[in-house]
């Protein structure tokens with residue numbers, strides 16, 4: 001399909017972007033374009049004007065931040081995979097990026113674009129939830145920091161409001177010696193998750209002291225798994241892991257589609273959670 005006509009401009013500064021968003025004149029931001037351009041082609045979006053934010057230096061790159069990391073919203077998956085800070089402190093980020101799309105998607109797609117778009121099957125929301133990320137947004141009215149677990153509100157729906165720009169994502173330091181893993185049962189053609197689980201686990205001696213697991217692909221939004229709390233204080237015995245995995249989808253409204261019916265997704269959820277926990281526990285020091 002051919003998109004409806006639109007104006008195009010390349011933003012030169014953050015101020016220009018914030019002014020354009022404040023004007024509420026139908027301007028739509030474009031970063032890598034990997035989600036937005038297909039929407040324009042299907043005419044699911046018909047903005048009057050595209051403002052390209054891909055060249056704004058303040059939005060790019062990964063840096064140290066209070067023993068954790070700060071990731072600019074315009075940082076591509078490729079840049080995330082190549083970051084030494086993330087490789088050392090948050091290996092989960094590189095692990096998930098390797099599962100996303102293909103070379104072109106990873107070279108152009110940005111973390112901010114993925115997070116703002118909030119596709120229900122996208123990989124990054126579950127990862128940001130288990131890492132306890134803070135999502136920083138800015139408008140001419142001021143700045144806000146939103147916890148990842150509150151940011152994703154539904155299919156293609158987030159806490160961002162019309163005049164806000166997602167500027168960066170803060171990853172606080174993970175618990176000492178934590179191990180993490182991402183297990184995705186992906187749809188073969190796109191790589192999008194049918195069901196995927198992100199897990200992070202820490203142990204004090206042999207006892208589990210911290211655990212977070214989140215799921216994507218099941219329903220219209222990424223979910224934090226409540227049943228994993230039962231692991232804290234245990235030595236992660238196989239029967240406890242089995243129970244936690246079996247209960248992982250409790251309370252989640254699972255949706256079926258052409259790729260997998262709801263019952264199959266329910267089954268995959270238990271498998272993905274168990275495998276992600278096993279791998280994270282094996283990596284925990």
Ligand SMILES: Cc1cc2nc3c(=O)[nH]c(=O)nc-3n(C[C@H](O)[C@H](O)[C@H](O)COP(=O)(O)OP(=O)(O)OC[C@H]3O[C@@H](n4cnc5c(N)ncnc54)[C@H](O)[C@@H]3O)c2cc1C
Pocket residue numbers: 028029030031032033034035036037073074099100101102105108109110111112113114116117121122123124164165166167190191192193
């Ligand atoms: C073939 C293909 C395969 C894919 N496979 C996967 C996969 O396996 N897993 C997965 O998770 N994803 C997958 N994706 C999706 C991909 O991750 C996203 O399309 C991409 O990361 C979006 O980033 P972008 O920079 O291209 O966003 P854009 O398309 O430029 O923008 C997306 C939306 O976010 C808004 N936006 C962008 N940046 C900001 C910002 N800083 N502040 C506020 N709003 C902003 C835009 O206005 C737009 O509404 C795939 C995409 C394609 C095309």
